[in-house]
Amino acid sequence: AIVDGEGNLVADIVASQVDFHARFGGVVPEIASRKHIEAICGVCDECLDVAAAHLGLEHLTWSDLDAVAVTYAPGLMGALVVGVAFAKGAAWGAGKPLIGVNHLEGHLYANKIGAPDFEPPAVVSLVSGGNTMLVHMRGWGDYETLGATIDDAVGEAFDKVAKALGLGYPGGPVISQQAALGNPDAIAFPRAMMHSGDLRFSLSGLKTAVVTYINNERDAGREPNVPDIAASFQQAVVDVQVKKAEMALRQTGARTFCLGGGVAANPVLRDAYQALCKRLHVRLTLPPLSACGDNAGMIALVALDRYYAGKFCPLDADAQAHANLDEPY
Numbered sequence: 001a002i003v004d005g006e007g008n009l010v011a012d013i014v015a016s017q018v019d020f021h022a023r024f025g026g027v028v029p030e031i032a033s034r035k036h037i038e039a040i041c042g043v044c045d046e047c048l049d050v051a052a053a054h055l056g057l058e059h060l061t062w063s064d065l066d067a068v069a070v071t072y073a074p075g076l077m078g079a080l081v082v083g084v085a086f087a088k089g090a091a092w093g094a095g096k097p098l099i100g101v102n103h104l105e106g107h108l109y110a111n112k113i114g115a116p117d118f119e120p121p122a123v124v125s126l127v128s129g130g131n132t133m134l135v136h137m138r139g140w141g142d143y144e145t146l147g148a149t150i151d152d153a154v155g156e157a158f159d160k161v162a163k164a165l166g167l168g169y170p171g172g173p174v175i176s177q178q179a180a181l182g183n184p185d186a187i188a189f190p191r192a193m194m195h196s197g198d199l200r201f202s203l204s205g206l207k208t209a210v211v212t213y214i215n216n217e218r219d220a221g222r223e224p225n226v227p228d229i230a231a232s233f234q235q236a237v238v239d240v241q242v243k244k245a246e247m248a249l250r251q252t253g254a255r256t257f258c259l260g261g262g263v264a265a266n267p268v269l270r271d272a273y274q275a276l277c278k279r280l281h282v283r284l285t286l287p288p289l290s291a292c293g294d295n296a297g298m299i300a301l302v303a304l305d306r307y308y309a310g311k312f313c314p315l316d317a318d319a320q321a322h323a324n325l326d327e328p329y
């Protein structure tokens, strides 16, 4: 993505590799990093072309930019390394400063894409294939993780349940389609940690309960009712997410709630948050679906603030698999 000095995205290109992972039922790290290598030059060239057209210029090169930013953490090491190495080369070649960005902070900034007037303080629910957490955004760059999953992420649970039902990968969209046809009260799946009194989550027990239910149905000679299972599973997830979001809002006193990560595309979850925020008189910011999943636009928006703050990173910086959102960098 390319962002101008006012925070307008002049180009934002997404290359998806989901089809290559689908046949394996999940993300294969080696394939992820290989596909990054294959895609990165073409995606960046396309981005420069789109930005040039947008700005009415013949063409745009790296030298025309003011800085080069890259996601350095957290995530799959093999994929991060490709981006970091490429960005270092681009920055060094064009003589521009390098900016490192925390991927999770990108999801927080994604709220600006749909609502440019969005401002912290806010409570943010980050729900993706790799993360499930509630974050108190006290200000830009000032975050407190209120609680996170102790095992699987929400998106991972959707993916695993879809796999058990033979619905393919990624599981989120297909489970929510099936759920729309089923009864959310049909099967009483567990709401783990609903009453734990803290803001942590646990999803692996729910996944096991669903898989056990499917196996029991098959053992009893019945064909599992896919829409009812999908709807009941989804409702169990949503109930816990909404309960903990309410606790987080009450605990922090924040008057704005927002969502990030691929699971934020789930329509039942979005509706449930709409109802919650209406009841609590809290402002709800829902990023557009295109900004919920991983995208470079949100990373560019973080980078713009870091650029103005003079937070650059040296050319010997490395990718990191883990990074704590609460620690300033």
Ligand code: KG4
Binding pocket: 127, 128, 129, 130, 131, 154, 155, 156, 158, 159, 170, 171, 172, 173, 176, 261, 262, 263, 264, 265, 266, 267, 292, 293, 294
């Ligand atoms: O943020 P994202 O694009 O990638 C990372 O995980 O970093 O999120 C992908 C996850 C997948 O697990 C996918 O199944 C889930 O988001 N997802 C959904 C929906 N759409 C995507 N989960 C529930 N309901 C959806 N409609």
